[in-house]
Amino acid sequence: MSTGKKLIIFIVALLIIDQVVKIWIKTHMMIGDEFSVFGDWFKIHFIENNGMAFGMELGGGRWGKTVLSVFRLVAVVGIAWYLRHLIKQKAPTGVILSFGLIFCGAVGNIIDSMFYGMxxxxxxxxxATLFPKGGGYSSFLHGKVVDMLYFPLYEGFLPEWVPFWGNKFFVFFRPVFNLADSYITIGVLMLLLFHRKFFATQK
Structure with a gap:
């Protein structure tokens, strides 16, 4: 089996997992609902966001959401083109896998933005109901991204001697994210940690 076909199977499998988890969350939980997976440090906590990875947002309301969605589409097309180039150039498997993860994560969140509102x-x-009789909550490109993975590894008041946050309630790690965000993060970290030499040798 060619590298390209293996990569397609890999990406499709991860996308299916991402979407199955999101659809389950959406059809079984309300915003703010949560349950514990492992003690107090790994929880499923359902939120939605209008923006980028880890709940970050681009201002501008619907306009900002449209710009972000279009940017994501352009980025995905660019990554797909570059992946094809890497495969043709017989790049190292790790490099192709890393970009495959980034591509997969971007597509996973684009699906939410494009279709979930409808x-x-x-x-x-x-x-929420899938395909409700009254229609969806928004229009094409304006759906919200479903997030659910929450790792509050530490919750409590910090000592007074800690600069800026002393004697204040602090949560680490606060962001709530999804599997697609994880794919992107892992792909980028793999490139930075293990494949910098590949890019240094490219013209």
Whole structure:
């Protein structure tokens, strides 16, 4: 089996996992619902966001959301083109895998933005329905990204001697994210930690 076909199977499998988890969360939980997976440090906590990875947002309301969604689409096309180039150039497997993860994560969140607003109703004070009779909560490109992975490794008041945050309640790690965000993060870290030499030798 060619490298390209293996990569396609890998990406499709990860996308399916990402979407199955998101759809389950959306159809079984309301915004703010959570349950513990491992003690107090790994929880499933359902939130939605209008923006980028780890809940960051781009200002501008619907306009900002549209710009972000279009940017994501352009970025995905660019990454797909570069992946094809890497495969043709017989780049190291780790490099191809890293960009495959980044591509997969970007597509996973684009699916939310493109379609979730049309195929789900909202999750406020209710569990959302897939393909509701009254239609979705928003339009094409304006869906919200579903996040659920929460790792509050430390929660408590910091000592007074800690600069800026002394004697204040502190949570580490606060961001809530999804599997697609994880794919992107892992892909970038793999490139930075293990494949910098590959880019140093490129013209």
């Amino acid at each position: 195929i789900f109703n909202d999750s406020y004070s209710q569990v």
